[in-house]
Amino acid sequence: MNQTSPCWQGGLPEGWLLVTVDRLPAWMLSPFGATWASNPTICQLASAGLTCDRVLAGTTHSSQTLEELAMGYSTAWKDTAAGPLAAAEARGWNVTVVTDAGDQFSGLSSQFSNMNVVSIAPQRLSVTVDEEEKSSCGRVVSAAVHEFEKGKTDLLWCHLGSLGVSWDAPQVWRDGFFDEDDPPPGNSAEIPEFVVTQETDPDRVSAVRQIFAGEIAHMDEWLGRLVTSVSARWQRFGMLLLGLRGLPLGVHGRVGIGPDEPAPYTELSHLPAILVDPTDRQASQRYGGLLMPADLGVTVGELIVGEECANTFSDQLEKLPQGVGRSIQRLFGDDAGLWRRGFRDRVCSVGDGGRALTVAGWSLVEPRDHQPKLFMKPDDFFDLSDVADRSREVTEALADCLDALERQVSESGSEAVTDPLPKVLVDEGLNRR
Numbered sequence: 001m002n003q004t005s006p007c008w009q010g011g012l013p014e015g016w017l018l019v020t021v022d023r024l025p026a027w028m029l030s031p032f033g034a035t036w037a038s039n040p041t042i043c044q045l046a047s048a049g050l051t052c053d054r055v056l057a058g059t060t061h062s063s064q065t066l067e068e069l070a071m072g073y074s075t076a077w078k079d080t081a082a083g084p085l086a087a088a089e090a091r092g093w094n095v096t097v098v099t100d101a102g103d104q105f106s107g108l109s110s111q112f113s114n115m116n117v118v119s120i121a122p123q124r125l126s127v128t129v130d131e132e133e134k135s136s137c138g139r140v141v142s143a144a145v146h147e148f149e150k151g152k153t154d155l156l157w158c159h160l161g162s163l164g165v166s167w168d169a170p171q172v173w174r175d176g177f178f179d180e181d182d183p184p185p186g187n188s189a190e191i192p193e194f195v196v197t198q199e200t201d202p203d204r205v206s207a208v209r210q211i212f213a214g215e216i217a218h219m220d221e222w223l224g225r226l227v228t229s230v231s232a233r234w235q236r237f238g239m240l241l242l243g244l245r246g247l248p249l250g251v252h253g254r255v256g257i258g259p260d261e262p263a264p265y266t267e268l269s270h271l272p273a274i275l276v277d278p279t280d281r282q283a284s285q286r287y288g289g290l291l292m293p294a295d296l297g298v299t300v301g302e303l304i305v306g307e308e309c310a311n312t313f314s315d316q317l318e319k320l321p322q323g324v325g326r327s328i329q330r331l332f333g334d335d336a337g338l339w340r341r342g343f344r345d346r347v348c349s350v351g352d353g354g355r356a357l358t359v360a361g362w363s364l365v366e367p368r369d370h371q372p373k374l375f376m377k378p379d380d381f382f383d384l385s386d387v388a389d390r391s392r393e394v395t396e397a398l399a400d401c402l403d404a405l406e407r408q409v410s411e412s413g414s415e416a417v418t419d420p421l422p423k424v425l426v427d428e429g430l431n432r433r
Contacts, residue, residue, distance in 0.1 A: 009424065013278035014305045015093075017230050017239040018084060018157040022062045022101070023164035023257075024243035026055075026211070026272040028216060038176070038217045041224035042274070045241055047284050049276030050266070050331065054378065055242070055291045056358055057269045058323070060261060060351030063104040065293050066159070069242065070108055072298040072325040083297035083325070084155060085112050087304035093154030100136065101161035106139050122161065125168045125189040125414035132218070135169045136162030141222040145229045155304075156381075158226060160219065164257055165248065167191055167215045174214030176238070185211050193256030205250040212249065236242065239276040240296060241379050246270060263354035263367035265383045272422055278303060281332040289342035290358065294325030300379040302329050322348065322405065322418055348405050359404040359425050362391075364398035372399060399421040400401055 026032040030039040031046040032053070057065055072083035085108065088095050095115040097105055102119030109117050120140050132138045135215060137160060144158040162168075168189035178185050185207060192208050194200075223241075230237060246268045248254040254262050256306075264267060273296060277283075303309060308327070326343040349356040354367040358377065364374040365383060374388035374395045388395045405418060 008270065010277040012091075013236055013238045014234040015153070015230070015237045016084065016088070016155045016300065016304055017227070017237060018155065018300070019138065019226070019239070019241045020066065020157070020159045020244055021163060021219070021242075022159075022161045022244045023218070023247040024244065025246035025249065025267060026270045027246075027267070028213065028249070029272050031274070032272055033381070034213075034309065038257040039220045039226065041220045042241065042272075044224075045227075045239065045274045045276060047171040048280070049274045050282045051286045052273040052275065052291055052328075053274040053288045055269055055293065055296070056166075056266075056347040056349055057245055057264070057298060058292050058294075058349060060245050060264055060268055060349070060353070061162070065244045066104055067108065068296040068325075069293040070155050070294065071294075072301060073294050073323055082301045083294075084157075084300040084304060085115065087301035088112075088155045089114055090305050091154070093304075094152055095155045095157065096147050096153040097159065098140060098147055099157075099161070100140050100165075101159060103386060104161075105159075122165050123168070124166050124322060128152070128168050128169060128171050128174075128187045128189050132170055132222075134244065135218065136160075136166050137215075137219045138390050139224050143224055148226075148229055149232070151233070156395060163212075163215060163219070164191070165229070167211060169215050169218035173218040174211045175211040176217070177213045181209065182210075185214075191367070193258050194250070195258075196250050196253045196255060203312035208255055209249050211213040212247070230400060232336075236278050239274075240300055241272070241274045242293060243273070244293075244298060246380070251384075260361065261313040261351055261353040263365050263370075264351045264356045265365055266363070268351070269349040269356065274329075274363055275299065275333055287328070287331060287339065290344040290347050290360065291328065291341075292325070292347055294323065295328055295343060296325075298325035298327045299329050302327050322408075343424075346401065346405075347366040348402065351405075355370050355406070357398050357405070359398070359421060362394055362398060362425065364388075364395060364402065366399070366402070374398070393424050397424050401425075 023215055029036050030037050030043050031051055070083050070085050097117045100120045100122040105117045109115050120143055125137055129135050148156050166189050171187055174185045239362045248262055252265050330338055346359045356365040363377050364372055365374045373381045373386040
C-alpha cells in the first residue's frame with residue numbers, strides 16, 4: 001500500500017464535486033463486483049480515489065441520509081461534527097445544488113446563506129426518450145454542467161433521484177445488455193414492481209436488472225461529462241460519489257418500489273462510495289471497514305478546510321455516539337494500523353420494513369413481523385444464507401445490542417456512548433479474518 005505524508009494542509013482544493021444518487025445499489029456497479037456491467041466513468045473514479053467497500057445506510061429514508069452526509073451527523077445528534085456545507089461556508093465558498101429532488105434540500109438551504117438550490121422538476125414518463133438530454137438523468141446533469149460553467153460555484157452538488165422514479169434513458173442503453181435471443185426489453189419507462197415467488201420466471205427478474213443496468217450506464221455517461229467539465233476549470237479538486245439507498249431487484253423476494261418497504265438487507269442498505277482526494281492520495285485503494293454516510297461527510301469537510309476535528313483522532317472514536325461522523329482522512333496518512341482497527345465496530349440500519357445491525361463478522365436482520373436472520377460477513381455479500389439456528393449465541397448478542405442501541409437513540413438529547421461489543425461478536429469476527 002502506498003502511504004503518503006499526512007501533512008495535507010498545504011494542498012487545499014480549489015473546489016469540490018459531490019454526486020449523490022438515490023436508489024443506486026452498490027452491487028450493480030463494476031467497482032463493487034458487477035463485472036458484467038459497463039461503468040467506465042465510475043471505474044475511472046475508483047482508479048483515482050479510495051473505494052469504500054462497506055458503507056451502510058443508517059436509515060432507508062434518503063432525505064435523512066442526505067442531511068447526515070451534509071452535516072456530518074445523523075438527525076439524532078446535532079452538536080459536534082461538521083460536514084461539507086459548513087466547511088464550504090468557512091472557506092467562503094459558493095455552494096450550488098442541482099437536483100430533481102429539491103424538496104429534500106429545503107431544510108439545508110435555510111441553514112446556509114451561501115447555498116443555491118437549482119430544482120429540476122422530476123418527470124415520470126411512460127416510455128423511454130429519444131434524445132439523451134431529455135432523459136431524467138440528462139436533464140439534471142446537463143443543468144449541473146450549465147450552472148458550473150457560469151464560474152460562480154466552488155462546491156457543486158449534483159443529486160439524482162430519478163433511478164427511483166422513471167427509467168427513461170434512450171432505448172439504446174438498455175438494448176446493449178440484451179442478447180439477440182433474449183426477449184426484447186420494450187420501451188416502458190415505468191419501474192416494474194412485483195413479488196418474486198417460486199413461480200416467477202427467472203428471466204423476468206434478469207430482464208429488470210438488465211434494463212436497470214442500462215439506466216446506470218446512461219448515468220455513468222453523463223457523470224463522465226460532468227467530471228470533464230469540472231476538471232477543465234479546477235486543477236486540484238476533490239470528489240465524492242455516494243449512493244443513498246439501494247433498490248429491491250429480486251434478491252429478497254421483491255422487485256421495484258412497492259407500498260411495503262422490505263427489511264434493510266444489504267440489497268437496500270449497502271451504499272457505493274468513492275472518495276477522490278484532492279492531492280491523489282490512496283488512488284486505486286479499497287477500504288473494507290464499516291462506515292456510514294456521516295463519516296464521509298465529516299471527512300469531506302476536513303479535506304475542504306484542511307483542518308482536523310476532534311472526531312479524527314482514534315483515541316476519541318470510542319467516546320463518540322454512533323450517530324456522529326468519524327473522519328477517515330487519516331487513511332490518507334501514514335497510520336497503517338487504522339486500516340485494520342477501523343473507525344466503527346457496528347452500524348445500525350433502520351427502515352419501515354425492519355431493522356439490522358452489522359458488525360465486522362456478522363449482520364443480523366430483523367424483518368418487521370418476521371423472525372430475525374443472521375448472516376456471516378463479509379462472505380455472505382447478498383444476505384442469502386441464514387445461520388441464526390446454528391449461531392444462537394451470536395444472534396442473541398446482536399439482538400441485545402440492537403435493542404440497547406435503539407433505546408439509546410430514542411432518548412431525546414442522550415449523549416451516552418454505546419457499550420463495547422460482547423466478546424462473542426469480537427472473537428468470532430477475528431477468528432475468520
